[in-house]
Amino acid sequence: MAGGSGVASNPSTHPPSHQAAPKILLAKPGLVAAGKFSRGLVGPGGTVEDDSAAALRSRLPSIGSLNLLSDSWDFNPDRFLPFLTDNTDFTVVGVIGPPGAGKSTILNEIYGYDPTSPGMLPPFAIETEETKAMAKHCTLGIEPRISSERIILLDTQPVFSPPVLAEMIRPDGSSTISVISGESLSAELAHELMTVQLGVFLASVCHIILVVSEGVHDLSMWRLMSTVDLLKHGIPDPSSVSFSHPHGSSLISEKENKDKIQEVGKEYMAAPVFVQTKLRDKDVNPHNAAQLRKALQQCFKFPSSFVRLKCQNASKENSISAIKSQNDGTDSAALKLFLVPSKNRDDSPWAQYESYISVIWKLRDEVLSMSGSSFSRTVSERDWLKNSAKIWDMIKNSAVIADYCKTLQSSGMFRR
Numbered sequence: 521m522a523g524g525s526g527v528a529s530n531p532s533t534h535p536p537s538h539q540a541a542p543k544i545l546l547a548k549p550g551l552v553a554a555g556k557f558s559r560g561l562v563g564p565g566g567t568v569e570d571d572s573a574a575a576l577r578s579r580l581p582s583i584g585s586l587n588l589l590s591d592s593w594d595f596n597p598d599r600f601l602p603f604l605t606d607n608t609d610f611t612v613v614g615v616i617g618p619p620g621a622g623k624s625t626i627l628n629e630i631y632g633y634d635p636t637s638p639g640m641l642p643p644f645a646i647e648t649e650e651t652k653a654m655a656k657h658c659t660l661g662i663e664p665r666i667s668s669e670r671i672i673l674l675d676t677q678p679v680f681s682p683p684v685l686a687e688m689i690r691p692d693g694s695s696t697i698s699v700i701s702g703e704s705l706s707a708e709l710a711h712e713l714m715t716v717q718l719g720v721f722l723a724s725v726c727h728i729i730l731v732v733s734e735g736v737h738d739l740s741m742w743r744l745m746s747t748v749d750l751l752k753h754g755i756p757d758p759s760s761v762s763f764s765h766p767h768g769s770s771l772i773s774e775k776e777n778k779d780k781i782q783e784v785g786k787e788y789m790a791a792p793v794f795v796q797t798k799l800r801d802k803d804v805n806p807h808n809a810a811q812l813r814k815a816l817q818q819c820f821k822f823p824s825s826f827v828r829l830k831c832q833n834a835s836k837e838n839s840i841s842a843i844k845s846q847n848d849g850t851d852s853a854a855l856k857l858f859l860v861p862s863k864n865r866d867d868s869p870w871a872q873y874e875s876y877i878s879v880i881w882k883l884r885d886e887v888l889s890m891s892g893s894s895f896s897r898t899v900s901e902r903d904w905l906k907n908s909a910k911i912w913d914m915i916k917n918s919a920v921i922a923d924y925c926k927t928l929q930s931s932g933m934f935r936r
Contacts, residue, residue: 589661617732619678727892
């Protein structure tokens with residue numbers, strides 16, 4: 521991928537257990553089993569490190585401090601920065617979805633995590649029955665990992681999540697977290713705005729964004745991304761010329777951002793991949809699958825940004841043809857949709873359609889091989905992170921999102 525605009529690895533058609541070498545896991549050394557090696561220190565993935573590598577790891581922050589967003593909803597780039605380089609050939613893949621939908625599991629598969637390999641810990645913690653029983657969630661804010669192929673994976677805390685809401689609500693019903701600078705909001709409203717902010721952020725700084733929903737009838741994530749499409753305008757990508765010169769603590773105005781975007785010639789939007797998980801056998805039959813894909817196309821019709829980006833690298837003639845096909849309901853500009861059956865369905869003797877493992881491998885191969893949206897300019901991993909922190913500040917101070925907040929507050933049309 522040149523200039524951080526595509527995926528830097530080749531797709532694999534084999535299960536993760538057939539990968540040639542373990543990848544770099546950002547895990548605490550003390551939590552990794554020693555395996556069969558007797559010399560050196562055991563590093564992430566069960567590999568042996570020499571003294572210099574071990575010394576480097578001793579200076580890196582622990583896994584628990586890597587979250588890009590703190591519990592106060594502030595961005596902390598310095599914690600993850602030591603893991604990044606000046607490389608410009610990288611891909612950023614983010615995920616967003618409700619609790620228990622399988623976000624972390626999907627990212628682990630894209631990473632290439634092999635649970636059968638000795639000493640391997642999953643890059644992202646997976647929700648257990650104990651976690652569910654305690655009404656807890658595994659991810660706080662945004663949790664990053666980076667693979668040896670320089671794929672930066674961003675796992676996010678669950679959206680529309682009762683446990684998240686319970687953690688941020690005061691006895692008087694107000695929010696403990698300042699979501700919009702200078703605003704005191706109810707916990708319910710702040711919780712909904714956090715969801716919007718996460719979506720706008722991922723759409724701004726990722727090449728690819730995985731939008732995960734549980735079941736065939738939950739369309740709340742589609743509605744969320746439609747809202748993101750409306751509220752993102754004026755937020756640049758991390759390579760924007762807005763960050764090419766030093767500036768003080770005052771934030772660049774949204775008007776200046778829009779002017780810069782017009783200079784570049786397009787407004788950035790990450791390429792979406794929609795994923796419906798935990799489906800029943802009858803949900804994935806050809807007729808129902810076709811109906812769901814048709815509904816997705818209707819939800820994001822042209823001029824949605826998610827459709828425009830499908831044509832942005834094509835010639836003018838081909839773009840017009842693709843737009844026409846989209847309006848006609850054909851598949852030329854179809855958004856990507858993966859229907860993932862329940863994992864335990866693989867053991868059912870009555871299963872008629874594709875298995876969970878097969879669909880997950882196809883999803884992984886698709887993400888690793890697809891060309892995501894291109895940033896307007898070449899940017900290094902380290903500069904991507906630093907500029908992403910500035911984008912987060914812009915989102916928290918966005919006048920457009922603040923106006924949306926006031927509209928929700930006055931109308932009462934938010935989740936309670």
